[in-house]
Amino acid sequence: MPVVDLAVSRVRELNKALHQLPRNTNETHWTVQNPAGQHSIAVGIDAPIEVMIEGHVGYYCAGMNKDAQITISGNAGVGLAENMMSGVVRLAGDASQAAGATGRGGLLIIEGNASARCGISMKGIDIVVKGSIGPMSAFMAQTGNLVVLGDAGEALGDSIYEARLFVRGEVKSLGADCEEKPLGSEERAILAGLLDRAGVDVPADSFRLFGSARRLYHFHVDNAY
Amino acid sequence: MSESPPTTPRTPPRFSATFDPYTIAQIQRAAATGIYDIRGGGAKRALPHFDDLLFLGASMSRYPLEGYREKCGTEVVLGARFASKPITLRTPVTIAGMSFGALSGPAKEALGRGASAVGTSTTTGDGGMTVEERGHSKTLVYQYLPSRYGMNPDDLRKADAIEVVVGQGAKPGGGGMLLGQKISARVAAMRDLPEGIDQRSACRHPDWTGPDDLEIKIGELREITDWEKPIYVKIGASRPYYDTALAAKAGADVVVVDGMQGGTAATQEVFIENVGIPTLACIRQAVQALQDLGLHRKVQLIVSGGIRTGADVAKALALGADAVAIGTAALIALGDNNPALEDEYRKLGTTAGAYDDWQDGRDPAGITTQDPELASRLDPVKAGHRLANYLSVLTLEAQTIARACGKSHVHNLEPEDLVALTIEAAAMARVPLAGTDWIPGHPGTSF
Numbered sequence: 001m002p003v004v005d006l007a008v009s010r011v012r013e014l015n016k017a018l019h020q021l022p023r024n025t026n027e028t029h030w031t032v033q034n035p036a037g038q039h040s041i042a043v044g045i046d047a048p049i050e051v052m053i054e055g056h057v058g059y060y061c062a063g064m065n066k067d068a069q070i071t072i073s074g075n076a077g078v079g080l081a082e083n084m085m086s087g088v089v090r091l092a093g094d095a096s097q098a099a100g101a102t103g104r105g106g107l108l109i110i111e112g113n114a115s116a117r118c119g120i121s122m123k124g125i126d127i128v129v130k131g132s133i134g135p136m137s138a139f140m141a142q143t144g145n146l147v148v149l150g151d152a153g154e155a156l157g158d159s160i161y162e163a164r165l166f167v168r169g170e171v172k173s174l175g176a177d178c179e180e181k182p183l184g185s186e187e188r189a190i191l192a193g194l195l196d197r198a199g200v201d202v203p204a205d206s207f208r209l210f211g212s213a214r215r216l217y218h219f220h221v222d223n224a225y
Numbered sequence: 226m227s228e229s230p231p232t233t234p235r236t237p238p239r240f241s242a243t244f245d246p247y248t249i250a251q252i253q254r255a256a257a258t259g260i261y262d263i264r265g266g267g268a269k270r271a272l273p274h275f276d277d278l279l280f281l282g283a284s285m286s287r288y289p290l291e292g293y294r295e296k297c298g299t300e301v302v303l304g305a306r307f308a309s310k311p312i313t314l315r316t317p318v319t320i321a322g323m324s325f326g327a328l329s330g331p332a333k334e335a336l337g338r339g340a341s342a343v344g345t346s347t348t349t350g351d352g353g354m355t356v357e358e359r360g361h362s363k364t365l366v367y368q369y370l371p372s373r374y375g376m377n378p379d380d381l382r383k384a385d386a387i388e389v390v391v392g393q394g395a396k397p398g399g400g401g402m403l404l405g406q407k408i409s410a411r412v413a414a415m416r417d418l419p420e421g422i423d424q425r426s427a428c429r430h431p432d433w434t435g436p437d438d439l440e441i442k443i444g445e446l447r448e449i450t451d452w453e454k455p456i457y458v459k460i461g462a463s464r465p466y467y468d469t470a471l472a473a474k475a476g477a478d479v480v481v482v483d484g485m486q487g488g489t490a491a492t493q494e495v496f497i498e499n500v501g502i503p504t505l506a507c508i509r510q511a512v513q514a515l516q517d518l519g520l521h522r523k524v525q526l527i528v529s530g531g532i533r534t535g536a537d538v539a540k541a542l543a544l545g546a547d548a549v550a551i552g553t554a555a556l557i558a559l560g561d562n563n564p565a566l567e568d569e570y571r572k573l574g575t576t577a578g579a580y581d582d583w584q585d586g587r588d589p590a591g592i593t594t595q596d597p598e599l600a601s602r603l604d605p606v607k608a609g610h611r612l613a614n615y616l617s618v619l620t621l622e623a624q625t626i627a628r629a630c631g632k633s634h635v636h637n638l639e640p641e642d643l644v645a646l647t648i649e650a651a652a653m654a655r656v657p658l659a660g661t662d663w664i665p666g667h668p669g670t671s672f
Binding site for chain 1: 373378450
């Protein structure tokens with residue numbers, strides 16, 4: 001079980017070692033110590049391994065992750081799990097801006113709060129935030145699901161496409177072309193599945209669903225903001 | 226005897242210079258539709274350009290090289306600052322980023338074929354990497370855009386270089402557009418979007434703001450690709466001195482500066498014609514920024530926007546660029562605006578040479594379309610051959626001029642080899658007005 005101490009090794013050495021792992025590696029459990037807020041830790045992994053990061057991370061931790069299960073015990077800087085493809089990233093603390101940005105798959109679980117632009121331009125990722133999210137979250141969100149147990153800040157889902165936004169708390173305001181939608185059985189099933197995977201025991205019916213009004217799908221003068 | 230009365234002299238109808246016929250037509254179109262005009266291409270207005278510069282060939286004080294036999298190098302290495310695998314091109318003329326979506330699959334294939342034949346690179350665009358382009362491009366630059374359509378680490382690693390796009394010359398500060406007619410099932414799938422909608426690409430990156438963040442973002446891209454790939458930063462020309470300096474400071478291996486003549490697949494006419502600065506105006510500013518940082522020739526500069534001839538290539542290089550990129554000219558070489566298609570252009574309400582409705586997807590040449598029938602008209606092998614021919618001519622023309630100036634490599638061309646025909650061009654290019662030692666705005670300089 002490899003242990004990499006970033007007080008001794010460089011992030012570049014860690015990432016290179018992770019990239020060189022074959023998909024059938026038997027080095028499946030990695031521990032990263034003393035991350036100390038450094039950037040780009042454990043980015044670009046392409047193997048079904050588990051990585052435990054003990055501490056706080058800087059920008060873009062777990063970026064473009066494929067298949068790995070990455071757990072971070074502290075807080076995370078900007079762009080946590082950006083453009084994630086698959087796997088699971090779990091953050092114990094709070095996330096800064098743009099968590100899960102442009103993510104295309106996998107599950108991002110944030111135990112604390114997420115700042116502005118959480119799930120911006122998301123393209124298929126599932127995100128569960130147990131706390132609240134900041135303004136402009138899910139801006140131009142294309143597909144995937146964003147689940148928020150707390151509150152959502154201003155302009156939620158501005159210019160949204162087909163992503164689903166489930167919010168249990170208050171929504172300060174909706175962005176352009178975002179509207180509340182009925183929570184049907186299909187959406188309830190999706191939500192229940194995500195809550196279960198995130199280890200959350202609350203009823204799906206306690207959430208409201210938001211999505212695209214699809215008024216901006218075709219350019220028209222009456223749609224100009 | 227009676228005389229016929231003299232005819233009263235009359236003045237002919239006079240059009241206003243302010244409200245000229247085109248402007249009147251614009252007003253009438255706006256009044257009828259209530260929405261702005263969208264088109265493809267770059268700025269069409271007359272601008273100070275490379276035509277306003279001339280080379281000073283060798284004579285008594287300079288020795289020329291023999292036109293055919295003496296060597297005049299054209300190769301260029303891009304990305305040696307930080308990348309462990311910089312790329313080497315045989316010609317300093319590259320193909321600019323143009324998306325699959327904006328262009329058809331055969332057009333992307335043809336670009337790859339033509340560029341590879343002469344040893345240069347192509348660039349993806351706002352829509353991800355296609356099999357056609359990767360398969361036929363020996364050297365492929367993968368654009369990293371605000372939209373991140375189709376972005377994935379596998380394609381990132383397949384690329385030979387990565388270009389972080391901050392903006393483009395046709396619309397600095399603007400995002401992309403692709404109208405629903407061109408959002409086919411394949412394009413929609415690559416972009417994770419519903420089929421047939423008018424698609425808007427973001428105008429700013431989702432997970433970084435400003436040059437300090439960009440430095441960290443570039444660091445992430447380098448980490449994901451194990452520091453192998455050259456990383457370009459592309460900016461639309463508006464404040465090229467500061468933008469180039471900030472891009473270099475952020476860690477770019479290569480800076481791409483795109484002037485307002487650079488084309489777009491679809492943007493508002495008012496944006497194309499009124500935002501940004503001409504290509505000629507940005508080169509010396511960008512070079513100055515790199516020189517002030519001690520990075521000229523260490524961070525390579527690629528210039529694009531209105532490059533048409535080998536003379537344009539040579540002039541851009543003489544002003545300090547390391548390479549140029551072509552987009553519109555490459556499409557013309559493939560077959561865009563071909564007079565042989567005049568009947569079909571007329572049916573679309575335009576004429577060969579003026580066709581710019583690239584956003585509509587009805588291109589009779591099969592280039593700017595996603596219609597299978599229209600796209601099938603473009604033979605990628607023949608079109609690629611035409612592009613290769615054109616790229617070869619650009620290279621030969623640049624060499625011809627370089628030899629005449631006594632240079633054994635096109636990169637040895639320098640501002641001292643140039644003069645300007647107009648005060649505006651002299652000021653922008655910072656070379657003397659022809660026949661004088663006057664560089665407007667730069668007193669004290671002389672030839």
